[in-house]
Each structure stands twice: as C-alpha cells, then as structure tokens.
Amino acid sequence: MKICNRLAIILFFFLSPIPLAAGNIDLAAGDMYITKGFDLKWTGSMPRDSSWLYLPALENGLRSIRVKDMDIPSLPKRKFLSLRSFKPEHFTIVTSFAITQERIHGPVQGIYVKDIGQNWEVYINGHLVRSEVHLDGEGYITSHRNYRDVLIPVNPYTLKQGQNILALHIIGDPTDVSTGLYKNGPYLIGDYESLDEMRSEKIRLVLMFTYLFVGLYHLLLFFYRRTEKFNLAFGVATLFIFFYFFSRTYSIYLLIPDTNILFRIEFAVLFLILPAGAAFFDLLLFRKVHLFTMIFTGFYVLLALLVVAAPTPFCVDILRIWQTTALIPLMYILVNVARNFIADVRTVHGGGEGKRSFAGAALSVLGGNVSGNLLIGIFVIVLSAAFDIIDAVFLSLDIGLSKYTFLAVVVGMTVILANRFIYVHRQIEVLNTDLEEKLHELHSANDQISLSEARYKALVEGANDxxxxxxxxxxxxxxxxxxxxxxxxxxxxxxxxxxxxxxxxxxxxxxxxxxxxxxxxxxxxxxxxxxxxxxxxxxxxxxxxxxxxxxxxxxxxxxxxxxxxxxxxEVEDSLLKYFITEKQKYIIENFLITADEVSRRITRNLVRYLEPKSVDLIRLALREIIINAIEHGNLHITFEEKSVALIDGDYMELVGVRQNDNECRQKKVTVEYSLSPKRVIYLIMDEGEGFDFTGQMNESEEVNARNLPHGRGITMARNVFDDVQYMEKGNAVQLTKNFSS
The missing domain is CATH 3.30.450.20 (PAS domain)
Structure with a gap:
C-alpha cells in the first residue's frame, strides 16, 4: 500500500496540467468583450460602442466567461431546482491577439479552448474556422456541443500580420452554467502540434482502461467465488469510475457527439460511485450492507434517475445537491474503516507478548492489515474528493485530483484483494490433497452413474409408451x-x-x-x-x-x-370375445370427471356388438346426459347461467361453487344399464326438481340450429339412441339402442 501511495504522488505531478509553452498566446490575458446577439460584421473588428460588456485583461490568464454570471441586461434568472428551461439565445465574445509574419508562414497554428458550450462558432478576422451549431427551424438546439479540450487548426490565409480578431458565437440557455467559456482556461493560440501534444489523453486513457480491466477482473472473481460479494461491489464501483472519467475525455466525442447525452451519463455514473464503494467497504469489513448504505444508495439512485429526463439546468442543481451531501457517505465510510482499524490496533496492542506500544501497534496495522490499508486509501480519497468538490463549486481549475488518487487506491485495493484471493487459493490447495484421494472414488461413482443413465435412456427412449x-x-x-x-x-x-x-x-x-x-x-x-x-x-x-x-x-x-x-x-380386452351380457348400477357424486369416467366404463363392452365410431357417439351422448343430470338437476344450474359462465370463462368456477353448496353436495346421480346381444338400455336419474322435458325436447332442436356453445345433449341423445324417454317429473331418462341382427 505504501508503494501505491508513492505511485499516486508521482502520477499527480506527472499528469498535472502542463505549463503553458512560451510561444503560446494566452487569449484570457487580453481584453475581452461580450454582448447579447450575433452579427457577422462583429467578427471582423473590436467593439466600439457601449452596448458591449468589457472584460479587462487578467495577469494570471485564468478566466471563465459564463453567460449566466455576466452583467448583461435582460437576461432571465432561474431559481434553484426550477424545472423551467429557457430558449437558447445568441451571444458574441470578441478579443484580439497579435501575430508575426514568421508565425503565419511557420508551423500551422491552432486555437485551444479548454471548455465551450452549448453550440458555438469560431471566427478569425470574419472568417469561419469551426462551426458546431445544430438548431431546428424554431431556434432550439437539436444536438449539444459542450466540448472539452477543443483544438481547431487555423488556415494561415485567415491570419494577418499584427492585430487579429477572434470572435466566438455562443448559442445556449442563458441560465445554464455551460453556456459560454465555463472553465478557467487556458484559451490559447499556438503551434497546432504542440497544443495537440499538450492536450494529449494517451496516458490518461491508459490509466482509465486500467480501471476497466480491474473492474472486469473483479467481476470475474465474483463469478468464480459467488460468496465474496465484495468483489462484485468493487468491480462495479471501479467500472463506474472508468465510465465517469472516460465520459470527461474529448476522445468520447468520436462515439457520442451529443454532449447532452454524455452529460447525463456522466452525472448518473458519478452519483452511483459512492453507493457501490460504500457497499464494497461494508461487505469487506462486515460481510453485509448496512441500512445507512442502503438509504443513501436509494437517494443517489433517485438522483441518477432524475438526471435522465430533467432539463439541463435542473441537472446542475441536482449535481450541487450531490456535491453538498457526498461528504456524508464519505465520512460514514471513513468512520467505519477507522473503527475497524482501531479494533485491529487494540487486538495487536493487547495480544502476543504485549511489548508493542499503542503507536507501534497502529503503525503495524497501517502497513500490514487490511483495515490499515483501507484507512490510508479512504483518507486519500476523502481529501481528493473534497478538493475536487471545492474546485468544481468555487475554483473551476478542473485539475481532477480524484482521478489520480482513485487510481492509486484502486490499484492498492486490487493488491489487497489479490493477496486475499491468493491466501484463499492456498487454503484450497491444502484441501485439494484430500480431494485427490477421493477423486478415484468419485470417478468410480460417476462410471456407475453413467451406466445407470445409459440404462435409463435406453429404457425411456426404447419404450413403446x-x-x-x-x-x-x-x-x-x-x-x-x-x-x-x-x-x-x-x-x-x-x-x-x-x-x-x-x-x-x-x-x-x-x-x-x-x-x-x-x-x-x-x-x-x-x-x-x-x-x-x-x-x-x-x-x-x-x-x-x-x-x-x-x-x-x-x-x-x-x-x-x-x-x-x-x-x-388403450389395450384391447382379450376376454371381450367371450362377453355376452351384463348389468351394472352406479351412484355417483356431482363431479364432471366422474361423468366422463362412468360414461367410458358403461360403454367399453359395446364394441362386442357395435362399430367403434358408434360406440364413441353413444359415449359422448351419455356423458352429455349425465353432465346435464349433474348441472341442471343436482346443481340447479340454469341454461342462462351456464351460457353466461361459458362466455365469461368461469364455468368451472360456477360448477365448483355449486358442488360445495350444502344442499347440492348431498345429491347423487344414479346410472343403471343393461347390455344384451339385442340392445343396451341406460337409465340415468338425478335428485333434482325435474323439468318440462316435452317443451325442452322441442327447444333442443332450436338450440342445435342456432349453434349455441351448449344445450345439445338431448339432440345428440335423440340422434344416437333409438328411443329416449323422460320419466316421472323429468329427472330420469331411459335411453335404448337396438342392435341390428
């Protein structure tokens, strides 16, 4: 961990903003003018009337020109957390610079702008050298261009010896912080290749992709050992850090040119880094995620969801809320790590030979225990994050100290987790010795299982059923x-x-x-x-x-x-050829399943005297008659009730309710039949109140003609049987089928 801390210091000094080269022209060190509106004629000369706001030169060259902060008349003002957005307006920034004939005819010159937004154009001496204006017919921005580290090559024919005019045409929401030159520079003119080398992101991209590699590596570790959930949290947190820093590079504009999309991705990922990091520390130290972590995770997830659809100025307000509250979870993490560190120090101080002082125990834990390593890392993160928040809110230096300290800490955490993994792996190797002794037994068992599987497969696949x-x-x-x-x-x-x-x-x-x-x-x-x-x-x-x-x-x-x-x-009955006659009687309850089963049972021997198709028709007709006895007789379900239930799709529910009714459940259906070589006679009787079978038999013809979804049982029976007779009050029917000689 000490090596990682030294690495962080080296990276900080190595990757700090490069001092301005002596030959570069610092535009921020000269006088500037800004006004509302835009006219092409303004791009070729310095302003002379009082309508322009004068911005005097600054010796240190650090200057931001945010339109919302300028004292320009008639600009709208926006309240904090207001969802209102304003139509983009046009502004012009003009400054001058002097250049020699030698520089004009020397290496290609370039214009470097640290940050500029939301849409913009750059003019030199009235000539357009770069345009990033994307407006619809009503003047609204269709694609934002809040770009960082902009480098524009300058055609030497647009330059002249002596004084030159640089004009910036700015288009954006006048209440948005990103409208204008929203960072403290630098804004330079100089050798294009030197400026391109100065803004190079090669080293930063290598470091950022280190985050990506580390994140994916720990996700793989988690999938290898699902019990170590801290690997998942650490991998997710590291990936969030990668996406956040990568979204702040100018290289990403090649993939996503619309910075309105990038802006929301950057904020959403930023808000989720702390919850993932806090979950990592909780899981590593306590093996569970604490309630406090869950609460502020929910809060930051809500902030991340808000920036997806909210207006851009409102998203900046949400960022201010995050910047104000971010120190709370950071301090929570620091306190937890410190408590764990103190507990380890006390253990070391009171254990062993008892010769170590408290300070000696503390130094030992700082250098050799996980809690000590974590304390150093989190302390560095808290300091760098606090500095970056102060810089973002007040200084606008855009140093980004966190990206370097984060890298050092992430590398250190990776070493800690790798050592932990190595320790576990060594323990596994010890256990492997015992496992190898049992492998032979396992292989033998597997052989038996494979043999059993083969037999089972042959049994199943070779079955006739x-x-x-x-x-x-x-x-x-x-x-x-x-x-x-x-x-x-x-x-x-x-x-x-x-x-x-x-x-x-x-x-x-x-x-x-x-x-x-x-x-x-x-x-x-x-x-x-x-x-x-x-x-x-x-x-x-x-x-x-x-x-x-x-x-x-x-x-x-x-x-x-x-x-x-x-x-x-169905297997044919081998004794059927010996069958002559039978009589049976069944008393069944009001179950449709039983109606189907008993209709099969009392028709199975008819194939002795009838064709199978005729037997099937008799079975279906009998089943309908038995179901009628259950539904309309014992369960008192009317024709209209059944029609509605079938249409609504809850017919079986209606039957179930009636089957559980105290009065209905006591009733039974009696089924008798007599089979001889000449005929078969069935008697089906329910315990219901009966019905007007004379009228119903006439109505059944109408039902059949209308093709209704039910009510055709009587018609089916009359078509299948030679004689259908309802007896008594209509709750008993006798059906006769004669066999041809």
Missing amino acids: VVFTLDEEWNFISSNRTMEKYLKIKQKEITKWNFLDLVYEGGDDVSMNREIVRETLEEFKREKKPINFRAELTSAFGKEPKVMRIRMQYITIEGKNEILGMASS
Whole structure:
C-alpha cells in the first residue's frame, strides 16, 4: 500500500496540467468583450460602442466567461431546482491577439479552448474556422456541443500580420452554467502540434482502461467465488469510475457527439460511485450492507434517475445537491474503516507478548492489515474528493485530483484483494490433497452413474409408451421419441406445446373434453397424488383423435417440482370375445370427471356388438346426459347461467361453487344399464326438481340450429339412441339402442 501511495504522488505531478509553452498566446490575458446577439460584421473588428460588456485583461490568464454570471441586461434568472428551461439565445465574445509574419508562414497554428458550450462558432478576422451549431427551424438546439479540450487548426490565409480578431458565437440557455467559456482556461493560440501534444489523453486513457480491466477482473472473481460479494461491489464501483472519467475525455466525442447525452451519463455514473464503494467497504469489513448504505444508495439512485429526463439546468442543481451531501457517505465510510482499524490496533496492542506500544501497534496495522490499508486509501480519497468538490463549486481549475488518487487506491485495493484471493487459493490447495484421494472414488461413482443413465435412456427412449415431463403449468419439458410416433410431434419441438393443447376438442363435444381434463389436472395439482385417466389426444396435424391412458405423478428435480407422465394406447380386452351380457348400477357424486369416467366404463363392452365410431357417439351422448343430470338437476344450474359462465370463462368456477353448496353436495346421480346381444338400455336419474322435458325436447332442436356453445345433449341423445324417454317429473331418462341382427 505504501508503494501505491508513492505511485499516486508521482502520477499527480506527472499528469498535472502542463505549463503553458512560451510561444503560446494566452487569449484570457487580453481584453475581452461580450454582448447579447450575433452579427457577422462583429467578427471582423473590436467593439466600439457601449452596448458591449468589457472584460479587462487578467495577469494570471485564468478566466471563465459564463453567460449566466455576466452583467448583461435582460437576461432571465432561474431559481434553484426550477424545472423551467429557457430558449437558447445568441451571444458574441470578441478579443484580439497579435501575430508575426514568421508565425503565419511557420508551423500551422491552432486555437485551444479548454471548455465551450452549448453550440458555438469560431471566427478569425470574419472568417469561419469551426462551426458546431445544430438548431431546428424554431431556434432550439437539436444536438449539444459542450466540448472539452477543443483544438481547431487555423488556415494561415485567415491570419494577418499584427492585430487579429477572434470572435466566438455562443448559442445556449442563458441560465445554464455551460453556456459560454465555463472553465478557467487556458484559451490559447499556438503551434497546432504542440497544443495537440499538450492536450494529449494517451496516458490518461491508459490509466482509465486500467480501471476497466480491474473492474472486469473483479467481476470475474465474483463469478468464480459467488460468496465474496465484495468483489462484485468493487468491480462495479471501479467500472463506474472508468465510465465517469472516460465520459470527461474529448476522445468520447468520436462515439457520442451529443454532449447532452454524455452529460447525463456522466452525472448518473458519478452519483452511483459512492453507493457501490460504500457497499464494497461494508461487505469487506462486515460481510453485509448496512441500512445507512442502503438509504443513501436509494437517494443517489433517485438522483441518477432524475438526471435522465430533467432539463439541463435542473441537472446542475441536482449535481450541487450531490456535491453538498457526498461528504456524508464519505465520512460514514471513513468512520467505519477507522473503527475497524482501531479494533485491529487494540487486538495487536493487547495480544502476543504485549511489548508493542499503542503507536507501534497502529503503525503495524497501517502497513500490514487490511483495515490499515483501507484507512490510508479512504483518507486519500476523502481529501481528493473534497478538493475536487471545492474546485468544481468555487475554483473551476478542473485539475481532477480524484482521478489520480482513485487510481492509486484502486490499484492498492486490487493488491489487497489479490493477496486475499491468493491466501484463499492456498487454503484450497491444502484441501485439494484430500480431494485427490477421493477423486478415484468419485470417478468410480460417476462410471456407475453413467451406466445407470445409459440404462435409463435406453429404457425411456426404447419404450413403446410416450414418456414425458411437464412443469406445473402443463408445459412440456421433455419427451421420448415415441411422442412423434403417436402424436407426430418432434422431440426438439415438444417444449412449444402445452398438454391441454393436445386434448381433442371438436365435433359435438363442445370443448368439454378439455374442461374435464383441466379439472382432473387441477385436482392432481392440489392433491399431489398420482393419477390415472383416459383422454382423447390429437396429433400435431389435427387428425383423428387417439384415446390414450394417461398416468402422472410428481417428481422433484434439483429442488423443483416436475410432473412425470406416461401415455399408452388403450389395450384391447382379450376376454371381450367371450362377453355376452351384463348389468351394472352406479351412484355417483356431482363431479364432471366422474361423468366422463362412468360414461367410458358403461360403454367399453359395446364394441362386442357395435362399430367403434358408434360406440364413441353413444359415449359422448351419455356423458352429455349425465353432465346435464349433474348441472341442471343436482346443481340447479340454469341454461342462462351456464351460457353466461361459458362466455365469461368461469364455468368451472360456477360448477365448483355449486358442488360445495350444502344442499347440492348431498345429491347423487344414479346410472343403471343393461347390455344384451339385442340392445343396451341406460337409465340415468338425478335428485333434482325435474323439468318440462316435452317443451325442452322441442327447444333442443332450436338450440342445435342456432349453434349455441351448449344445450345439445338431448339432440345428440335423440340422434344416437333409438328411443329416449323422460320419466316421472323429468329427472330420469331411459335411453335404448337396438342392435341390428
């Protein structure tokens, strides 16, 4: 750390502003005039009337000409933190300089201006030598040019022996601090190459990119060791420093010529350096970010957000707020580091042989402990930052002491963190000895795992059934190759599909397939118990659906819930050829899932006497009749209520509410059927109040003709069965299907 401090001193003297060369003409040391407005004829001679404001020569050559500070009549005044912005106005600054014939015909001359804004033009003897004016038709600035270290080559034909006139045409908000020559020089005329060498940024750019390298290096360290969050904070803080200093170079104008954008980037990054630095110190010393750091981080983030969209003068006011408050977090950091340093000094003073004095312990900690190194670094930063703030507010010297002390401290911090990393790395090497002894066992275990994985892959990929995994929103995560065999969906495209998208809906089924499967899956999601159900799945090409038996269960992979599923084709009943007759009776509760299951159960043996397509139609018609018994009979859901619920998309919620009703939940649906070689007879009875089945059977024809989204159960049953008879009060129906001989 001592080496870093010495390096900082060397860098300061080496990179300080270079003294003016003897041959340069200091424009600030001569008389200057300024007035409001601009006329091209003013650029060729010195002012002679009293409308011009006279600025006498200064011996030290340090002068700023900020329009807002000039005693020019009728200039608007702006209040602090006012959001008002003023239309750009035109101003003219005129001065003179003398030049010899030898200099005119010698090396190319150049004009060097330390800072100038917001839009501007430079004239010599009435000739335009550089223009940075970007205005729209109404006179507003479209692209700002608040440039630093401006160097303009001068055509020798614009110069003359003896007195020459230099005129600056300034355009900008008269209340903005950057309108005019807003720094204390220098403003020079001299040999172009010498001036270009004087303003060279090569060394500064090398140092700035050192910040970039250090920042990226510590970000990589953080990604390598995620527990060491101080590396992240240090890397971010260093990158912010790089972006801040780089935004203040003239080289960046090649990338971003509009300084209104640069101005906001510079301020926003500046405001975020302190929070990132404070977080680094907190994490390094205390392993956590303190509440105070979080509070002023939020405050500075707010300031950074404000400068993104606020008017430029308002942003300068925000900068003044930052400059006023910045010493508070700096002092907070200094106090924390000092407290940690004192604790280490006391430990050294009271430990060991007890022969060290307190002063000796302090010197030992300063040179050999992290807290001592940090104390030196933060003390240097606080002093340099305080000087730069005072310079920005009062002196306008633009020395930028912080960029050199920051570099020294950053390099020192990097050395500290590197030593810490080396220490940890050595500890890891010690542990590696034990790890190497266990590697053989690990390799053996990996071989067994690889073998198991190969067997598992062969088992899954070679299975005749479709094997798949889903997330909890029923989106496919993976599947085996059998998916393409059955449903024509390629493995690499399976993640684009949702399971419910594969559930067949069409024909007269009126979307009930998908709703029933959705209810089945939601119950499975709530219960987390394995399920087994049938579903009609359609292929990716929308062809004829395929009835498949679906089995699902929850599994946990890397701490996340996934669903393992298997889909297999329905297996033909080998005993069906021996089947003759059967009678069954079911009493079911008011669940649509059960309606689907029982309709499948009481039609599965019909294929003994009917074609499969006819059996499917009978099953669908029965399911509609059973659902009618549940909905309209036991749950008292009217036709109009169901219509509204289907349109609003909350039909299943309506069914759920009625299923939980104390009166409705007690009611059951009775399903009886008798199957013989001649016919099948079904009796479906609910415990509702019944209905006017004579009128309803006539209305069902109208519903079917109007193509409504439901209400076609009776029509479907009459088309499928040979005889449909409602009995008693309309809460029981008998359906008969005769078999042809």
